[in-house]
Amino acid sequence: MFPAAFEYRRAQSIDDAIAALAEFGEDARILAGGQSLIPAMRYRLARPSALVDINAIGELGYLRERNGFLTIGALARDFALETASLIRERYPLLADTSAVVADPVVRQTGTVVGSLCHNDPAGDWPVTSLAARAEVTLRGPNGSRTVAIDDFIVDSFTTAAGSGEVATEVRFPSPNARTAGSFQKIERKVGDFATASAAAYLTLAPDGTIGKAGIAIGAVGPTALRVAVAETLLEGKKPTKELIREAAREAEKLADPTADNRGSVEFKKAMAGVLAGRAMTAALGRLGVGGLE
């Protein structure tokens, strides 16, 4: 299983990478973790004419809070989030996600930004990014722009990034004390893509009602999906078992999966609902609201 031939360029800076993309044209690809791209190349499903390797751009490996955001550079590996106490303590939704992406070896090389750019319908990071309302920064020949995740995700394996642009960062708004999330995933075994997944990111208002809600489901549509109806349902209300069940039903309704080895349409939709419910319950549990199981 050997890829078709391609050209290789190692970029020393972001500008270097942008210039290389321009030089090689639209069949060139950025190589960061490569954990999705290289397997596709080995099957010859992906046949880029050139790879622009950005792994030498050390400045992109950051994972830090800045100006009200958690900023994750393009070379921050899943493993960095999996092991960082900052993430475990302040961003449990991201801690949950980073513990179940792919497998523990792939996580040492795979990147969050790379996963968002790849935008596999069954990928985990797009789901979490939707729930937590992340933003992606793109840099290209015409400068820099920041795109909200809802606009960044366009279609299966398709994002708003232009062929000459490099995604340099994803950032998550830093939570206040009354915000928590949870990521739930069903996979047949470690390393499998999700059969279904769900992320809930909830902020409680001072009066104990749900202030802001982010609910997203994954592997049950052409892309990860925001369950906007569920969010609207939750906002302003006191969390109850029935409310969660209603919101979970909306997730099941919205889910639009295709049948495959992982399950039928009916099963995947049902699991999207079950996991959305479990994600909401777990998020609320982290906020000290119990008894909702």
Next chain:
Amino acid sequence: MTASIGVAMKRKEDPRFIRGRGRYLDDIVLPNMLYLALVHSPYPHARIKSIDKSKALALPGVKAVITGEDLDAAKLEWLPTFHGYDKQMVLAFGKALYQYQEVAGVVATSREIAEDGVELVEVEYEPLDPVVNPFQSKEDKIILRDDRESKTNHIYHWEVGDKEKTAAALDSSAVRIKERILSPRCHPAPLEPCGIVADMNKATGRLTVYMTSQAPHVHRTAFSLVTGIPEDKIHFISPDVGGGFGNKVPVYPGYVVATVASVIIGVPVKWVETRTENLTTTGFARDYHMDVEIGATNDGRVTALKVSTTADHGAFDAAADPRKYPAGLFGIVTGSYDFPTAFAEVDAYFTNKAPGGIAYRCSFRVTEASYAIERSMDILARKLDMDPAELRRRNFVAKDKFPYSSPLGFVYDSGDYEATLRKALDKIGYDSLRKEQAEKRKRGELMGIGISTFTEVVGAGPGKHFDILGIKMFDSAEIRIHPTGSGIVRAGTRHQGQGHETTYAQIVGEELGLDPQELLVEEGDTDTAPYGLGTYASRSTPVAGAALAMAARRIREKAKKIAAHLMEVSEADVEWSDYKFNVKGIPGKSVTMKDVAFAAYTNPPPATEPGLEATYYYDPPNMTFPNGAYVAVVDVDRDTGHVQVRRFLAVDDCGVVVNPMIVEGQIHGGLTEGFAMAFMQQIVYDDAGNHLNTNFTDYLVPTALETPHWETDRTVTPSPHHPIGAKGVGESPNVGSPQAFVNAVMDALAPLGVTHLDMPLTREKVWRAIREAEAKT
């Protein structure tokens, strides 16, 4: 000198593996070596209209493109299959008969260029309607094999037992159950793919073949028969093999094409398959649709067993069974139970799928048989509202009935099924588990306990019944002791991780009072190893292990003469005990085997040949019959259908145990494979004939996180006919465990009225059963 048998000796083969210095097939590099890659059919059934090699041949680095037409011209297009009743195409010729069937081979100077060349071969196909279901195949509306004389998809009918008596007994039984039980198509998937380096040396006239082979001598003979090259001019070497599980028994098209390429071009040619090729073209396992009927009295004594099986063999009958057993050892289907009468029949059909059928530690269809009887006994227990352990106990072949002649023709050597089950139930705390289950059921929680008390049959086999391509299924050992008391031991088997380099040394060390650390064990090289039938179907310890003991005893016979000579006594006064030659009545007067070894070369008795060696070819008098009692405890998530295996206990009886650490390792591995089969593995072809599980993202191997913790124990009921009482164990966990898992899940779902679900018990399958049951209430 202390005992070597029963010792948990660390493995002698490990030092090279832990250093990454094993020598596997793809590690072999020969000068001027070329690489072979294969072109595959995208269609499950199609006429091949044309193959255009020109673009591939024009690619720099491509040295040859070989098609079925080329092979046919050289009379090498058709291979005999193992049990001889069919033949198979090497490369698709005229027709492609399954998706991914090999259509052409490209030989090039590098792996990458060979794959580039594969992309450039242009094949014109005319798709035909595929047949993907054996019941559909049975109708003979589309005949798949126009190369065969009889134009039918029905391959054979096989039966054993008393059909009339069984039918009558079933009809007159007070209680009767009937169930269609599927043993689904799956695949052994060892981590090392199959491969070959074929090296035709025109200067010496010898063909050297390195091959991932579980049976190098048989492969050498087969290659000789197919190519016409005499066996003395063929040298087969099976190097370190990264897992076999039956996958490395058949002869695959890639092997033949690489050999032909080497013969034509005159340089070594290497072919190593991709994982996709492994899963889509090499020998699958199972695919038996079994209709099982059991009759019983009201108090749970079984009266009769009938099993009618529809077998899906794929496009060729390449099931690697011994010649007289087209359905393998399926007749073991009466299992551990004393059925007064039984009848079993198998009808096999061609379909547009890859060929195979005998693999994945199946002991020749014993996995299928054991699964059928153990599932059915549980279904019967439920119908009788009887505890499944009690039903089994009531029907076990009693301890005093051995050797036991089953109604389907086997003579079981020994067993104490009651003791094995009792040990398992005591250890797992069966009674308190049932109490816990009763409490949980009140709260609607789904907890299940599943039992499997299996008896299987291994050690193929007695020459009067068992042969492969006509060669009797004996096995062999050759032992030579050196002057300074160490030795070399060669056997006709070929391990792929089972630890023969250690266990064989232990067997010989025990017999000869020599240190196993100083007995070098070799297998796999046909120029030096005595002829053997290879390692599969758990036959190594029963057959080669016996040969080793018997060869060692021949050495001891001669050694006794030498000892008598050394001690200046008559042979009649010498006895072997405590690992020494002692003189009767004179304590303290003794010589060791080491003393004898030195004397064999320096001071042999008059009229005795110098040296100290022996060979033994062992034709076993019978098979051996290991048994076990396995218990699984599971908890089922009602909302997702996920099954959590809370506990699993395996109590095995494989007779005398040579190395308990190695036996335990075999059990762990087999239980993990059984777990995979029960919950996540199946090779599925859709209605259009597309193979849906072509790589490890779609054919699932469990990781350390899904895999349960295994508890193991043993009972020991020696085999009375085996020289050291050993029975073999490698396949028992695969034979015994899937049904324990499935029985446990069915037990958990019993309050919902679910009676049977087929493997694999995916979350969806369990979830759906729960939803359907809830809808009824």
Next chain:
Amino acid sequence: MKITVTVNGSAYTREVEPRMLLAYFLRDVLGLTGTHVGCDSSSCGVCVVALDGERAVKSCTMFAVQADGHEITTVEGLEQAGKLHALQQGFWDQHGLQCGFCTPGMLMTSYVLLKHRPNPSDAEIRTAIAGNLCRCTGYQNIVKAVRQAAGELAAEPVAAAAGG
């Protein structure tokens, strides 16, 4: 392309195509056949090596050109001055291997694990090796092997710092 890769402490300069996978560079170009290839989809882990001493990498999912200027440790680099690494000893003592094909990958994944987490629980070991498949052992003895090695390395802090 000309690349220089340091493998097990020795620098190798070779001319390679960009599409050559690191696994095949190690095996076919350098003759270090301890690193194996077992699948097409980056699922099995028999190809795992250590990158720059701190990251376990599937060498079938990395190009040799990416390793230019970097350090790779393979299974052949574990033994130092004739002394087995504690992990190798652990696998041998605890019967953590049967056919040996997954073993180099298991060793290298565990090697990196113990660098990041010197005292892992059994659950943490199982999690860490969940990217490495084994068909023979059922993982149970592999966990015991890694646990033994962790204990050995903890008991020899000086030796671990020097060469581990």
